[in-house]
Amino acid sequence: MKKWCKWFVGVLLVCSACSSTNNVECVVTEFEEEGVLVAKEHIIPEPILLPRYIGITGDYLYVYKEREKNMFVLFRLSDLSYIMETGSKGQGPHDFNLVDTRSFTPTEDGFKVIEAGSGHLKDVVVGDKGFRVRKSQRIFPKGVPSNGFYPLADSLYLSLGKMDGENEFTLIDVRSGNVEPVGLYPDWEGITERDEFMPFIVFLKRCAVHPSQNKFAAFYSKFKRFRIYDSKVNLLHDVRVQTEPYFTSFFDETEKWPVYYLGEPYVTQNLIFSLCSYNKTGKEGDSELHVWDWEGNPIACYSLGHSISLMTIDEKKGRVIAMDVMQDSLFYVYDLPEKILGRMCLKGR
Numbered sequence: 001m002k003k004w005c006k007w008f009v010g011v012l013l014v015c016s017a018c019s020s021t022n023n024v025e026c027v028v029t030e031f032e033e034e035g036v037l038v039a040k041e042h043i044i045p046e047p048i049l050l051p052r053y054i055g056i057t058g059d060y061l062y063v064y065k066e067r068e069k070n071m072f073v074l075f076r077l078s079d080l081s082y083i084m085e086t087g088s089k090g091q092g093p094h095d096f097n098l099v100d101t102r103s104f105t106p107t108e109d110g111f112k113v114i115e116a117g118s119g120h121l122k123d124v125v126v127g128d129k130g131f132r133v134r135k136s137q138r139i140f141p142k143g144v145p146s147n148g149f150y151p152l153a154d155s156l157y158l159s160l161g162k163m164d165g166e167n168e169f170t171l172i173d174v175r176s177g178n179v180e181p182v183g184l185y186p187d188w189e190g191i192t193e194r195d196e197f198m199p200f201i202v203f204l205k206r207c208a209v210h211p212s213q214n215k216f217a218a219f220y221s222k223f224k225r226f227r228i229y230d231s232k233v234n235l236l237h238d239v240r241v242q243t244e245p246y247f248t249s250f251f252d253e254t255e256k257w258p259v260y261y262l263g264e265p266y267v268t269q270n271l272i273f274s275l276c277s278y279n280k281t282g283k284e285g286d287s288e289l290h291v292w293d294w295e296g297n298p299i300a301c302y303s304l305g306h307s308i309s310l311m312t313i314d315e316k317k318g319r320v321i322a323m324d325v326m327q328d329s330l331f332y333v334y335d336l337p338e339k340i341l342g343r344m345c346l347k348g349r
Contacts, residue, residue, distance in 0.1 A: 031301040039332040047328040053101040086130030103149035208265035219261035237296035
């Protein structure tokens with residue numbers, strides 16, 4: 001009975017924080033839980049210059065960096081101990097040619113990732129001896145540029161729209177070869193009526209696909225909001241986050257535009273984790289970890305105490321592992337609250 005009451009109270013709190021303006025749009029003014037997560041600093045023995053992505057596969061954590069001869073650094077997940085640099089830059093079958101950081105997809109023994117340079121999808125096996133490319137194949141049809149790559153159900157893949165197009169997304173059917181531009185850009189702040197801005201830049205976003213591959217979430221960088229779509233790109237939830245600070249203006253110089261959602265979101269069966277910052281006029285504030293459910297309800301907001309730009313979730317130990325691109329020799333490690341771990345339905349819990 002007590003568990004039921006706690007669940008019911010939680011639902012009431014979420015509903016009070018998220019007021020709907022229509023059947024899909026929701027305005028968030030508070031989170032069910034707000035607090036501070038305190039980081040444990042883990043020193044990286046060798047600096048990682050310009051990290052672009054941090055991910056987990058099996059018992060390993062890896063960091064992608066694109067400026068050096070070896071493009072990845074491999075760590076043991078259990079204690080974050082350094083293993084090696086791996087993933088040679090080059091054109092060979094086991095080399096990497098500038099990968100698209102939005103396209104990392106974990107597998108049982110490694111990950112898949114698109115090479116932005118060649119348009120090939122590389123199936124990578126990860127082990128103590130480094131990376132081995134098991135298979136490399138071109139997925140995008142000829143003439144279709146790589147612009148994000150997210151696997152959906154029924155042989156469909158989601159990519160973003162063309163830089164000069166009016167559609168926000170592209171659906172690619174690998175069976176039929178059909179390429180379909182879908183979803184017009186939203187008319188937020190009247191931006192679509194202004195000719196001086198390319199919508200592709202203004203509506204810069206990061207997406208994450210539900211484990212079932214039947215829906216995905218898109219978080220916007222220049223707007224403090226996100227959307228959830230089904231696998232056919234039908235809009236399910238449109239969430240405006242009006243928790244301080246929030247501000248959007250396109251009348252200043254481009255470098256003064258605010259930046260909110262950044263890095264790659266992390267998703268589980270029940271929850272979505274997203275990094276939210278507030279960088280404006282060159283001033284960097286502490287990042288927040290926002291936690292949502294797949295109905296767009298605000299579960300939790302945690303201040304991270306640092307300007308975090310990359311993060312992943314270690315589900316085995318229930319912790320966030322994060323990096324600040326300006327701190328090239330540190331991992332920030334945060335323990336997730338038990339309340340969040342309970343909602344994640346982790347194995348063994």
